[in-house]
Amino acid sequence: MTTIPTPESLGDVRAVLPDSAPAMDVDAMLADPEVRVIVCCGSGGVGKTTTAASMALRAAEHGRKVCVMTIDPARRLAQSMGLTELDNTPRQVRGVDPLPGYEGGQLDAMMLDMKRTFDEIVIAHSDEERAQAILENPFYQALSSSFAGTQEYMAMEKLGQLRHDAESSGKWDLIVVDTPPSRSALDFLDAPKRLGSFLDGRLMRVLAAPARGAGRLSSRVVGAGLGVFTNVLSKIIGAQFLSDLQAFVSSFDALFGGFRQRAEQTYATLQAPDTRFVVVAAPERDAVREAAYFVDRLATESMPLAGLVLNRVTVVPAGQLSSESAVAAAEHLESEQLDDAVAGMLRLHADRVTLARRQAAVVESFCSAHPTVQTVAIPVLAGDVHDLAGLREIGTALSQ
Numbered sequence: 374m375t376t377i378p379t380p381e382s383l384g385d386v387r388a389v390l391p392d393s394a395p396a397m398d399v400d401a402m403l404a405d406p407e408v409r410v411i412v413c414c415g416s417g418g419v420g421k422t423t424t425a426a427s428m429a430l431r432a433a434e435h436g437r438k439v440c441v442m443t444i445d446p447a448r449r450l451a452q453s454m455g456l457t458e459l460d461n462t463p464r465q466v467r468g469v470d471p472l473p474g475y476e477g478g479q480l481d482a483m484m485l486d487m488k489r490t491f492d493e494i495v496i497a498h499s500d501e502e503r504a505q506a507i508l509e510n511p512f513y514q515a516l517s518s519s520f521a522g523t524q525e526y527m528a529m530e531k532l533g534q535l536r537h538d539a540e541s542s543g544k545w546d547l548i549v550v551d552t553p554p555s556r557s558a559l560d561f562l563d564a565p566k567r568l569g570s571f572l573d574g575r576l577m578r579v580l581a582a583p584a585r586g587a588g589r590l591s592s593r594v595v596g597a598g599l600g601v602f603t604n605v606l607s608k609i610i611g612a613q614f615l616s617d618l619q620a621f622v623s624s625f626d627a628l629f630g631g632f633r634q635r636a637e638q639t640y641a642t643l644q645a646p647d648t649r650f651v652v653v654a655a656p657e658r659d660a661v662r663e664a665a666y667f668v669d670r671l672a673t674e675s676m677p678l679a680g681l682v683l684n685r686v687t688v689v690p691a692g693q694l695s696s697e698s699a700v701a702a703a704e705h706l707e708s709e710q711l712d713d714a715v716a717g718m719l720r721l722h723a724d725r726v727t728l729a730r731r732q733a734a735v736v737e738s739f740c741s742a743h744p745t746v747q748t749v750a751i752p753v754l755a756g757d758v759h760d761l762a763g764l765r766e767i768g769t770a771l772s773q
Contacts, residue, residue, distance in 0.1 A: 389656065389686050389732055389733050389736055389750050390683075390736060390740070390750060391736070391737050391740045391741075393740065393744065394736075394740045394746075394747075394748045395746075395747045395748070396747060396748070396749065397681070397748055397749040398747070399431075399749060399771040399772055400771075402649060402679050403428060403431055403432040404432075404435055404437075406546065407646070407647055408647055408648075408649055409539070409548065409647040409648070410532070410536065410547075410548050410549075410642065410645075410648040410649070411425075411428060411547070411548070411549045411648075411650075411651060412532075412552065412648065412649070412650050413425040413428070413549070413550065413551055413653055414552050414561055414650060414651070414652055414653065414667060415552075415652055415653035415664060415667070416555070416654070416659075417554035418554065418655075419653050419655045419660050419684055420653055420655070420685065420751075421444075421653045422443050422445060422446050422447075422450075422551045423758050423764070424682055424684065424751075424767070425441055425443065425550065425551035426441055426443060426446065426450065426454070426482070426549075426551070426764050427758075427767035427768045428441075428549055428768070428771065429441035429480055429482070429549040430466075430469065430480055430761060430764045430765065431764075431765070431768035431771070431772070433466075433469050433471075433478040433480035434469060434471055434472050434475065434478055434765075435472060435475050435478065436471060436475035436476060436478045437546055438477065438478065439479065439480050439481070439545060439546075439547045439548070440480075440481045440482070440483070440539070440545040440548050440549070441480065441481070441482050441483075441548075441549040441550075442482075442483055442484075442485055442548070442550050443456070443482060443483070443484050443551045444484070444524075444528070444551045444552065444553050444554060445484075446484065447757060449759035449760065450758060450764075453759065453760040453761055454466045454482045454761075456482055460483055460484055460486070461483060461484075461485070461486040461489045461490060461493075461531075462483060463483040463535070464482065465479065465481050468761050469761075485524070485527065485528055485553075487517070487518070487523060487527045488517045490527040490530055490531050491516075491517040491527055492508060492517065495507050495508060496508075522560070524553040525552070525553050525555065525560055525561050525563075526632075526636070528550070528552060528553055528561070529636065529639040529640075530635060530639070532550055532642070533635060533638060533639040533642065535548050536548060536642055562643075562670065643674075644674065644675055644676050644677075646677065648676070648677055649678070650671055650676055650678050650679060651679050651680065651681075652671075652678070652680070652681045653681075653684055654681060654684070655683070655685050656683050656684075656686050656687075656735055656736055656750075657732075657735065658735050661735050661736070661738070661739050664681060664739065665739055665742060665743065668681070668743055678746065679747070680746060680747035681747070681748045681749075682748075682749055682751065682771070683748060683749070683750040683751065685752075686750045686751060686753060687725060687728045687729045687752075688729065688753075689726050689729045736750075749771055749773070750770075751767060751771065754766070
């Protein structure tokens with residue numbers, strides 16, 4: 374089992390942040406009863422899932438009733454949270470121990486099953502015959518499994534469902550959301566609108582026109598025009614695909630408006646005063662640039678930003694050799710053939726110092742452009758986080 378070091382053993386992780394950067398008080402946010410939804414966003418591969426899970430666990434152990442929706446946790450982390458397979462239903466996580474002085478905390482966790490969420494929407498808003506026709510349609514099966522933007526849309530749909538359940542039952546007083554591992558952080562905000570526009574777009578309306586009915590004369594005119602259009606379209610995309618698409622649209626027609634309406638409702642939830650966005654980024658140029666775009670977008674959309682979490686920060690304990698001195702010492706040892714192992718360690722140290730400097734420069738650039746954004750840093754750890762103990766370590770780092 375990997376031993377995960379404490380932040381103190383890695384030096385002062387806050388040293389990577391400029392002195393002028395305001396600190397993000399994560400514990401205050403987690404303890405605030407007025408905060409009901411926390412959304413962790415960022416580009417893919419920056420540690421959103423771990424950050425979301427660690428915040429949820431820390432809030433639960435500080436007395437809150439929390440539901441965390443994860444997207445793609447590592448297998449061992451999923452197992453430690455009781456999520457041995459994709460499960461669209463929140464289930465209680467065992468091993469959550471409230472800290473002394475805190476009572477009533479509980480953590481439920483779920484992994485988003487994109488297709489099942491889509492199926493649930495169809496079943497909930499259709500009669501049995503129509504729902505069966507939609508679920509069996511090949512075009513729907515492709516759309517619900519792999520269409521660009523579907524996962525982001527379903528994450529927002531599921532957030533809306535969880536929020537409704539929390540308000541109606543009082544089961545949770547905090548929902549923490551891990552957003553899909555998109556190439557761009559902006560996809561979480563943009564993809565649902567794109568999917569809604571596609572489902573309610575002009576092409577879909579044209580294909581649905583016969584199913585929606587018309588007068589006898591207008592029906593013949595529309596039918597003739599549509600026949601020419603579909604003949605051309607079938608040559609481009611294939612007759613079978615077009616047939617599946619038309620059958621899907623005919624069955625799905627009654628649900629079109631609902632998708633756009635629910636997307637707008639959930640979007641309004643994201644703008645609510647009790648929601649907080651936490652932007653997660655690695656201290657790398659592309660990831661921080663992506664975080665900056667997202668921070669600016671949140672401001673434009675009037676969405677409440679809690680702050681920026683810099684994950685996997687390289688920390689060099691104060692008072693250590695500079696990279697230049699380490700390289701010089703390594704070259705001396707190598708030239709004198711004294712100790713290759715020590716020389717290798719010196720070069721490794723020099724590389725680490727150089728990386729820490731580069732990360733600090735990237736962070737300085739972001740903080741200069743966004744001087745009011747609160748920031749917290751998490752040190753790079755020796756191994757992957759795969760259990761509750763590891764999540765607690767991350768939570769401790771977040772509270773520094």
